[in-house]
Amino acid sequence: MKLPDHFSFSQYNLQDYVDCKFRFLLKHIHQLAWPAIESEPLLLQEARMELGQQFHRLIQQYFIGVEPGVLSNSIQTSELADWWQAFLSLKINEQPGTTQAEKMLSVSLNGHRLVAKFDLLLQRSSSSYTIYDWKTSTQAPSIRHLQGRLQSRVYPLVLWLSVTNSVTPPQNLPEIEMVYWFPAFPEVSLRFEYTHSNYEQDLDYLTHLIDEIQEMKEEDFTRTTDVKRCAYCQYRSLCDRGISAGALTPGSEVDSPDSDFYLDFDSL
Numbered sequence: 125m126k127l128p129d130h131f132s133f134s135q136y137n138l139q140d141y142v143d144c145k146f147r148f149l150l151k152h153i154h155q156l157a158w159p160a161i162e163s164e165p166l167l168l169q170e171a172r173m174e175l176g177q178q179f180h181r182l183i184q185q186y187f188i189g190v191e192p193g194v195l196s197n198s199i200q201t202s203e204l205a206d207w208w209q210a211f212l213s214l215k216i217n218e219q220p221g222t223t224q225a226e227k228m229l230s231v232s233l234n235g236h237r238l239v240a241k242f243d244l245l246l247q248r249s250s251s252s253y254t255i256y257d258w259k260t261s262t263q264a265p266s267i268r269h270l271q272g273r274l275q276s277r278v279y280p281l282v283l284w285l286s287v288t289n290s291v292t293p294p295q296n297l298p299e300i301e302m303v304y305w306f307p308a309f310p311e312v313s314l315r316f317e318y319t320h321s322n323y324e325q326d327l328d329y330l331t332h333l334i335d336e337i338q339e340m341k342e343e344d345f346t347r348t349t350d351v352k353r354c355a356y357c358q359y360r361s362l363c364d365r366g367i368s369a370g371a372l373t374p375g376s377e378v379d380s381p382d383s384d385f386y387l388d389f390d391s392l
């Protein structure tokens with residue numbers, strides 16, 4: 125399969141491929157816009173998107189040096205104010221090291237670019253890092269689900285490759301941990317160490333995944349048989365997998381763990 129010029133792999137498009145090959149084909153190769161909204165009601169979805177974007181912007185401004193008091197005064201909703209206070213109580217800025225918000229890295233893998241954009245990268249020492257990712261879903265987080273996401277493999281792998289292939293690679297193997305944190309559930313976080321064994325497994329897995337995609341013919345990009353994957357997909361009507369989207373109502377149970385990610389900001 126010929127990929128578009130300047131195509132980069134990311135956790136976002138690789139997750140689409142793993143979830144549904146046909147979605148990958150439509151979205152990332154044919155770049156087909158399709159009008160179906162991904163969840164309903166639309167106004168609620170838009171409000172959640174806006175809230176999540178405001179939170180990410182706040183954190184970014186905080187780490188480029190805007191005074192916390194100025195940022196606090198800019199907040200206009202109680203929910204965002206609660207998230208902001210929960211974030212401040214983490215006291216990440218008191219940890220030793222250097223921080224970079226919305227940090228993008230790109231590495232070469234199997235003849236392609238593999239990119240990642242970290243909500244926050246904390247470099248604790250010359251070879252020691254923490255990747256933070258804010259998940260602003262208002263649904264209770266599923267740790268098991270997050271661990272299975274491509275993001276949990278792509279982000280630390282990109283950092284590992286970037287560090288070890290740098291002009292001045294560290295003398296020791298990198299120490300990388302990844303933290304998912306949930307401002308709506310500040311007492312919950314998923315923190316895991318990324319080991320050399322993880323690195324080897326992910327390098328092998330992602331190399332083969334990219335090989336597989338390159339060797340696919342168009343007719344091989346089949347629709348998923350797991351129709352739950354379709355509930356939040358923009359191509360539902362095209363695939364005859366329903367007109368109505370999965371519902372996102374305050375406090376409702378989500379019937380697909382993927383709904384969190386359609387409302388997330390990790391589109392790289």
Ligand code: SF4
Pocket residue numbers: 144145146147150347348353354357358359360361363365
């Ligand atoms: S509607 Fe379902 S089958 Fe069609 S692209 Fe989306 S996830 Fe795949």
